[in-house]
Amino acid sequence: MPDEALRAGAVGDSALxxxxxxxxxxxxxxxxxxxxxxxxxxxxxxxGQRADAEEVxxxxxxxxxxxxxxxxxxxxxxxxxxxxxxRSRALDLVRARSRRxxxxxxxxxxxxxxxxxxxxxxxxxxxALDLDERARQVRRALESLSPPQRQVIELAxxxxxxxxxxxxxxxxxxxxxxxxxxxxxxxxxxSLRPFYFERGR
Amino acid sequence: MTRPDQESLRDxxxxxxxxxxxxxxxxxxxxxxxxxxEARLDVSEYREVAALLGLGGPQAPAxxxxxxxVLARIREPQPxxxxxxxxxxxxxxxxxSLIAAAGLAASLLATRGKLAAVExxxxxxxxxxxxxxxxxxxxxxxxxxxxxxxxxLIQLTASGDPEPGIQLFWDRQRHxxxxxxxxxxxxAQGKAxxxxxxxxxxxxxxxxFRPAPDGRASxxxxxxxxxxxxxxxxVTIEPASGSPQPTSxxxxxxxxxxx
Numbered sequence: 118m119p120d121e122a123l124r125a126g127a128v129g130d131s132a133l134x135x136x137x138x139x140x141x142x143x144x145x146x147x148x149x150x151x152x153x154x155x156x157x158x159x160x161x162x163x164x165g166q167r168a169d170a171e172e173v174x175x176x177x178x179x180x181x182x183x184x185x186x187x188x189x190x191x192x193x194x195x196x197x198x199x200x201x202x203x204r205s206r207a208l209d210l211v212r213a214r215s216r217r218x219x220x221x222x223x224x225x226x227x228x229x230x231x232x233x234x235x236x237x238x239x240x241x242x243x244x245a246l247d248l249d250e251r252a253r254q255v256r257r258a259l260e261s262l263s264p265p266q267r268q269v270i271e272l273a274x275x276x277x278x279x280x281x282x283x284x285x286x287x288x289x290x291x292x293x294x295x296x297x298x299x300x301x302x303x304x305x306x307x308s309l310r311p312f313y314f315e316r317g318r
Numbered sequence: 319m320t321r322p323d324q325e326s327l328r329d330x331x332x333x334x335x336x337x338x339x340x341x342x343x344x345x346x347x348x349x350x351x352x353x354x355x356e357a358r359l360d361v362s363e364y365r366e367v368a369a370l371l372g373l374g375g376p377q378a379p380a381x382x383x384x385x386x387x388v389l390a391r392i393r394e395p396q397p398x399x400x401x402x403x404x405x406x407x408x409x410x411x412x413x414x415s416l417i418a419a420a421g422l423a424a425s426l427l428a429t430r431g432k433l434a435a436v437e438x439x440x441x442x443x444x445x446x447x448x449x450x451x452x453x454x455x456x457x458x459x460x461x462x463x464x465x466x467x468x469x470x471l472i473q474l475t476a477s478g479d480p481e482p483g484i485q486l487f488w489d490r491q492r493h494x495x496x497x498x499x500x501x502x503x504x505x506a507q508g509k510a511x512x513x514x515x516x517x518x519x520x521x522x523x524x525x526x527f528r529p530a531p532d533g534r535a536s537x538x539x540x541x542x543x544x545x546x547x548x549x550x551x552x553v554t555i556e557p558a559s560g561s562p563q564p565t566s567x568x569x570x571x572x573x574x575x576x577x
Contacts, residue, residue: 145389150385155372158373175391176441179392194362196369197368200372204368255370255373270371273333274368279340302335306363
C-alpha cells in the first residue's frame with residue numbers, strides 16, 4: 118500500500134496497529150499524526166512541563182510499537198488504548214519525580230534540536246482542526262459539570278488517585294466521591310459521544 | 319440483569335475507566351466485565367471520554383521535531399516481541415559489550431545499538447518493578463485488612479481430592495469480609511462459585527467468583543448482610559451472573575461464631 122493511503126486516513130486505526138504488530142514502522146507515522154496531539158495534551162496535563170511531556174509521548178509510542186500485538190480491538194478504541202498508555206507513563210514519571218524529590222529543571226534545557234527529517238511528517242491540517250474542535254467541545258462539556266464533579270474526575274485521571282484517596286484528600290465521604298465520579302462521567306459520556314475518537318472500526 | 323448489586327457493580331465502570339478503583343475493586347469489576355457485554359460497552363465508552371479529557375486543559379504546543387523523535391525511537395534496535403523474555407536481551411547486551419571490550423571492532427553504530435538494548439532492558443525492568451510494586455500494594459492492603467482488630471478467620475470446608483477450601487476473613491467492625499479460596503475446581507463456562515451468608519436461617523446471596531487456573535480465588539471487601547444474625551457461610555455453583563436463591567447443592571460450608 119502506498120504511504121499516501123496510510124496518511125490520508127484511508128486505513129483504520131486497528132489496521133494500523135495490526136501493521137505495527139507485524140513490524141511495519143510506516144504505521145506509526147499516521148498514528149502519531151492522528152493521536153500525537155491528544156497524547157501530548159494528556160501527558161502535559163499530568164507532568165506539567167514540555168520536555169517531560171514530549172518524553173512521555175515518545176515512550177508511549179515506543180511502548181505501543183513494542184506491544185502492538187497485545188491490542189484487543191474488542192476492548193476499546195486505539196485512541197483509548199494509546200492515551201491509557203501515555204497516562205500511565207506520565208503518572209510513573211511524576212511518581213518517580215516525587216520519589217526522588219527532584220525538580221527536573223535540567224530537562225527543560227535538554228530541548229531536542231529540530232530535525233531536518235521533519236518534512237517526512239507534515240501535520241495533517243484536517244486532523245489538527247479536528248483536535249481544536251474536540252478541545253473546544255471537551256472544555257464546554259467540562260464546564261457543564263458541577264465544580265465538585267469536575268474536581269473528582271480530574272483528581273482521578275490526572276493525579277492517578279483512587280476514589281478512596283480522593284475522599285481522604287477532600288475530606289468527603291467515599292460515597293459522595295463515588296456519586297460525583299459516576300454522575301459526572303455519565304454527563305460527559307452523553308455530551309461527548311459525537312466526539313469520540315473511534316474511527317475505522 | 320436488574321438485581322441491585324449488579325447495578326451497583328456496573329456503576330463502577332466510570333471509575334474503572336478513569337483508573338480510580340482500588341486494586342480489590344478493580345479485580346471484582348473485571349470479573350463482572352468478563353461476563354457482561356453491557357459493562358464492556360460502558361467501559362469502552364468511558365475510555366473514550368477519558369481519552370478526550372486531556373484536551374480540556376490548557377494547550378501547549380509540542381516541539382516540532384516530536385514526530386521525528388517518535389520514529390527515531392521505534393527504529394532503534396530493540397526487542398519488541400511481547401512474549402519474548404526480557405533477560406536474554408540484557409544478556410545479549412552484556413555479551414555484546416564483553417566482545418567489544420575484548421577489542422573487536424566496535425563501531426559507533428554498534429555501541430548505540432547496545433545502549434538502546436540496555437536502555438530497553440532497563441525500561442522493561444522498570445515496568446516489571448512497577449507491576450510488582452502494584453501487586454505488593456494490593457497484597458499489603460489485603461494483609462492490613464486481615465490483620466485489623468476484630469477480624470476472625472472462618473474456614474469453609476468441603477470433601478474432595480484434593481480438598482478445596484475457602485478462608486473467610488470476617489471483619490466485624492467494618493462489616494465486610496475477604497474471601498480466599500484454594501484448590502477450587504474449575505467451573506464450566508457461564509458458571510461461577512457464589513457465596514451465601516446464612517442469615518436468620520435463610521441464604522442471602524453474596525458475591526460470585528471464578529477460580530484462576532491454579533485453583534485460587536480471592537475477593538476483597540465483600541459486604542456482609544446488614545440485618546440479621548449470620549450463622550454460617552456457604553458456597554454453591556451458580557450461573558456466572560449470580561442467583562437470588564441457591565440452585566445447586568452446597569459445596570463448601572463453615573459456621574460463624576456468635577457475635
